[in-house]
Amino acid sequence: MREVTFGQAIREALAEEMRRDPRVFIVGEDVAEAGTVFKVLSGLVDEFGRERVIDSPISEAGITGIGVGAAMTGMRPVIDIMFGDFLTLAMDQIANQAAKVHYMSGGKLRAPLVVRTTMGATRRSAAQHSQSLYAWVAHVPGLKVALPSTPADAKGLLKTAIRDDNPVVFFEDKMMYSLRGPVPDGDHTVPFGVADIKRPGTDVTIVATSSMVHTALQAARLLEEDGISAEIVDPRTLLPLDGETIIASVRKTGRAIVVDEGYQQYGVTAEIASLIADGAFDYLDAPVKRLGAMNVPVPFSPVLEDLTVPTPEAVAALAKALCGQG
């Protein structure tokens, strides 16, 4: 299979969908010639022109609102919000407008819009450029939330997002853009609400999201040395969430850890841990554990920042303790 980077996979998904459907267009800050600050969209403007790859002012609320309106009237906008931290500016349009319009209109209106944004710490970007705020979005009914962890998932989920009739918020970890991986040829799509077993195992289930999938994979390699077999489940979409696959895995292994880069308090890990407790309680040999980002604004200093994000060592240590080897 072809190997491409995560960033390329995103670009391919957008290009293919724009070729397939003339209603798809992109709006965001520095998306055209600059191809975004992460260069993910490089070249798209050359093929599709400035009418479909539109440089916007620094107006997050405005462009998201425009996206909602365009989506409600027959277009398929993809809004680029440079850093997930700036979702806060767009949040009224996402949570109060896009998420509600279908329901409030009794199903008459719909807002098929994709908000692409970034997430994740460890770039020394400090507290206003490092957050993973998808729990905010996933709190609101009417939205869908995608969190790809590999190039193949990035491409497949983004294509699905663009074809979805609902507003989708799509989070890309900015540390993963250069990650390479196989991507199937052709019209590769990944359905929403279907978790993926990124690594089979028998002793403990590690449910991990986005970049934490890679942290968990590293943890699994460490655990292997201690004779512990970890199964890694990647939900891929938080809304809809594939509870069945997660529960089936925990029923098999009897132990579960949920790892995520959002703040731990009131976060994604709590939701999934509760789901596991509900669906696999009788199978559990130990309480469900969770590991999120520390509940602190992300500090600038590298020596402090690195402490705030779950590490493979921390995940492995937790798993060992759960398996009675701690």
Next chain:
Amino acid sequence: MELGVHGRPSPGVTRDQGLEMYRQMLRIRLFEEQVNELYTGGKMPGLAHLYIGEEAVAVGICQALRRDDYITSTHRGHGHCLAKGAAPDRMFAELLGKAAGYCRGKGGSMHIADPETGNLGANAIVGGSTGIAAGAALSAKMRATDQVAVCFFGDGALNQGLLYEAMNMASLWKLPVIYVCEHNRFGEYTAASEVTAGDPKARPAAWGVSTEEVDGQDVRAVHAAALPAVERARRGEGPAFLICHTYRFRGHHVGDINRASYRAAEEEQAWTHDRDPVRLLGLWLIQQRMADAAALERIEDGARTEIEAGVAFALQAPYPDPSEVTEDVYA
């Protein structure tokens, strides 16, 4: 090619004021050159947005302020912090993520705050401080302190709605806030002309806010515009809005080396050669016989010594203790 606003005679400043402005602008210039070195030398983490070329704005404005007046700053904020009185050593320490930094290493380049000099903080959210500045002004008014608040922001922030919500209240309630737009023509890699409709001056004017446009490369012109705005605000006569036309000599951030896709090399050349605010003030001081080349060199040597000592201090300073990671989340 239009290079800022011309035609208005630059008002005079006294010899002492002129020399002090020259010193302040040089400190910023040399500070930023060191930031460039630290960053490209792999010693500075994160991002660095240099203020080189825009020094006259921070200095012209801050020289019109008292120490207890407030400022809010931006991602391109080192110049504002220095002009308001911050010390280079603790700023460098912050940029390197050291415990001795202004924010104990937690803020970094884009978040330096120094309440002792009235600096309510740099802000990495474009337009993010436009409300904070108005709030500081409201507070000054309620506490009857006659302080004013200056909000520095780039032309890119002209398109954030919060600016207009805050300015409306500032005008209604006659708040002592001065909005200083550093119009350097670009937001990242996009020209202001492509993202900002109409005449930016007309926007504050519509809110009844006193508005002026000045040559941001001429520190005396910036200062001359700032003084009456500050005095009016202090007297309780409400907000002002200054558009300072300037130019970012370097890239959006240190890594933005190849700028051909969004601006011409000749344009950069023209600004850096003909419109360097430090050189322009130096020439003026010499023409006015307020200083000779040797005097300016002495000022430069002094500034260089201060900046180099600051870097040395920061390089040696220790990192924060890991236990600090959970400190300061709550007051």
